[in-house]
Amino acid sequence: MLDDRYSLAFRLYPYGRCADQDAIDPVRHPVVVVGGGPVGIAAALDLGLQGIPVLLLDDHEGVGQGSRAICFAKRTLEICDRWGTGAPMLEKGVVWNLGKVFHADRKVFEFNLLPEEGHKFPAFVNLPQPYFERFLVERVREAQAQGAPIEIRGKNRLDAVEAREDHVLLDVTTPEGPYRIAADWLIGCDGASSPLRRMLGLDFEGRVFQDSFLIADIRMKAEFPTERWFWFEPPFKSSGASCLLHKQPDDVWRVDFQIGWDVDRAEEMKEENIRARLDAMLGAEVDYEIVWSSIYTFQCRRMKNFRHGRVLFAGDAAHQVSPFGARGANSGIQDVDNLGWKLGLVLRGKAPETLLDTYSSERCHGADENILNSTRSTDFITPKSAVSRLFRNAVLDLAEHHAFARPFVNSGRLSLPCIYDGGLLNGADALPGGPSRTRPGAPCPDAPLGGGQLLERLGGFVILTLDADAPEAVEEDGVTARRLALSAADDPSGALAARYLGDARSAVYLVRPDQHVAARWETFDEGAIRAALRHACGKERPA
Amino acid sequence: MSLTLDPNLADADGVYADLIEAHEGLTEEESHAFNARLILILANHVGDRETFRQALEAAGSAGKR
Numbered sequence A: 001m002l003d004d005r006y007s008l009a010f011r012l013y014p015y016g017r018c019a020d021q022d023a024i025d026p027v028r029h030p031v032v033v034v035g036g037g038p039v040g041i042a043a044a045l046d047l048g049l050q051g052i053p054v055l056l057l058d059d060h061e062g063v064g065q066g067s068r069a070i071c072f073a074k075r076t077l078e079i080c081d082r083w084g085t086g087a088p089m090l091e092k093g094v095v096w097n098l099g100k101v102f103h104a105d106r107k108v109f110e111f112n113l114l115p116e117e118g119h120k121f122p123a124f125v126n127l128p129q130p131y132f133e134r135f136l137v138e139r140v141r142e143a144q145a146q147g148a149p150i151e152i153r154g155k156n157r158l159d160a161v162e163a164r165e166d167h168v169l170l171d172v173t174t175p176e177g178p179y180r181i182a183a184d185w186l187i188g189c190d191g192a193s194s195p196l197r198r199m200l201g202l203d204f205e206g207r208v209f210q211d212s213f214l215i216a217d218i219r220m221k222a223e224f225p226t227e228r229w230f231w232f233e234p235p236f237k238s239s240g241a242s243c244l245l246h247k248q249p250d251d252v253w254r255v256d257f258q259i260g261w262d263v264d265r266a267e268e269m270k271e272e273n274i275r276a277r278l279d280a281m282l283g284a285e286v287d288y289e290i291v292w293s294s295i296y297t298f299q300c301r302r303m304k305n306f307r308h309g310r311v312l313f314a315g316d317a318a319h320q321v322s323p324f325g326a327r328g329a330n331s332g333i334q335d336v337d338n339l340g341w342k343l344g345l346v347l348r349g350k351a352p353e354t355l356l357d358t359y360s361s362e363r364c365h366g367a368d369e370n371i372l373n374s375t376r377s378t379d380f381i382t383p384k385s386a387v388s389r390l391f392r393n394a395v396l397d398l399a400e401h402h403a404f405a406r407p408f409v410n411s412g413r414l415s416l417p418c419i420y421d422g423g424l425l426n427g428a429d430a431l432p433g434g435p436s437r438t439r440p441g442a443p444c445p446d447a448p449l450g451g452g453q454l455l456e457r458l459g460g461f462v463i464l465t466l467d468a469d470a471p472e473a474v475e476e477d478g479v480t481a482r483r484l485a486l487s488a489a490d491d492p493s494g495a496l497a498a499r500y501l502g503d504a505r506s507a508v509y510l511v512r513p514d515q516h517v518a519a520r521w522e523t524f525d526e527g528a529i530r531a532a533l534r535h536a537c538g539k540e541r542p543a
Numbered sequence B: 001m002s003l004t005l006d007p008n009l010a011d012a013d014g015v016y017a018d019l020i021e022a023h024e025g026l027t028e029e030e031s032h033a034f035n036a037r038l039i040l041i042l043a044n045h046v047g048d049r050e051t052f053r054q055a056l057e058a059a060g061s062a063g064k065r
């Protein structure tokens, strides 16, 4: 009755009996996270590092075998770096910059991601999801050793919930039988088919897009370059509407065939049929080993609201996108980045519960952006009408000859961090001449600081000053913002000034704990900072 | 920038003749593809989403009976 639904890549949290199972009354926990995928583990890590006791329940004993996500974006790596686990991801991951786009049997054009200077992390690394998750769990172990109050319980499956006014009751099943606990706050990170969502009778809204992909990870020694190759209408036999070839670590390559919704899954999954497709693509002489393969179907939709009383949803449980653009796990990590500090403040009594409603509104905005992008990609890759196909092919024909048409080519707009334009927590944008990319709501771009990086210095609420005076710290109603005093001269490359000053001579930024800009001014004004700090914590402005 | 719907070509007859001539010898399917490429080229030349939307609007409403 507690059978594994998938086989494990890494067994990282074996089942062990815990005291809660023998308690007479349900033991109450401040935060319970259900689901130990990348998003759940990240949520536990973020809260645990804040010193908040957090319990994570997963129905398996470790990380699943399926490779799934491979493209992890700069913002994800920056967030993981804040948690102390960016370095191993960068080390294991494959960095790529060159992409090639093909239409049938001809190359349409190639592009270079042209990395901007002065960032600690590249635009993307290709890293198999099991490694991404393992590095997060290893960081949890390290944090636990340093006293972070995180507990992971493997083979603990959530079977039923009862949502109360100020807590949630959870029925959990283990190999040794069921038990019950209570949670002040429950975070649902239990994946796309979220049992928790169903238990609460909640569903998805929005546009549904359905397609299936045959995905294979193959190991080969052949000399394919570290590039992203994407085919529209691939010329190889029965390879579907699109095809992607992408390099992973350890001589493994990811191949995706978009094979359509109405396929006979069992038939397509036969090794001989997978091999026939791969042989047609790679050439019969190429030797390879299939490491893993699967057929996935995708949907594009989100929950209407990510907060339901004391229950918060994050990651695939809250929203799903098609794979074009690598936005699933990347956006889930941004969910956690957004939720962590807000829940932390609420649990400490330093912000009203309504702050958590802005988790929902800000991340719904992010999910909508992702869904919009992935829907547009899907419409370009699989045109829904004859005229849509006509224009798509016109774009590809033109792109081969003229640069202007290349921005129209949409083989997936790769994940970029969301800017909370119009966000409820945004304060003043009072920096005339300030760069648009660092407007309120935007995530702070990294910049070099002679022997370090800007993002490494941003944590908690920060008053970032560039060539401006300010006190060392401002405390407003229990929340402290400390100053980070910089000067344009700290970065001789000029990146810091270009990204944060623009045409302004000086700047004062209020930066949130998730490194998004809350408000900005030319000079320090105590009243303005205090008001913005209250506002960013979801509090009314002082009367 | 707003869309020009007043006469703007010195040689309207010539431009029209070029357009028809460009389609000569094309099958219907090829003509459609040609038009699609042409629209994309011109859209880029217009260089402004709002103006292009005005053009879409004008094209749509003129076709209504």
Ligand SMILES: Cc1cc2nc3c(=O)[nH]c(=O)nc-3n(C[C@H](O)[C@H](O)[C@H](O)COP(=O)(O)OP(=O)(O)OC[C@H]3O[C@@H](n4cnc5c(N)ncnc54)[C@H](O)[C@@H]3O)c2cc1C
Pocket (backbone or CB within 6 Å): A034, A035, A036, A037, A038, A039, A040, A057, A058, A059, A060, A068, A069, A070, A071, A072, A129, A156, A157, A158, A159, A189, A190, A191, A192, A194, A195, A196, A215, A296, A314, A315, A316, A317, A323, A325, A326, A327, A328, A329, A330, A331, A332
């Ligand atoms: C083929 C493929 C390629 C992809 N490529 C990318 C990519 O390149 N980049 C990217 O960012 N994203 C990509 N994605 C998306 C990415 O894999 C998902 O977005 C990500 O796994 C979501 O993480 P999650 O933690 O929300 O959910 P999941 O990873 O699904 O984790 C959910 C967890 O909850 C557990 N669980 C479920 N029910 C219960 C229960 N009742 N009790 C306890 N535990 C439970 C599950 O066992 C699981 O461990 C891809 C997905 C696929 C399928």
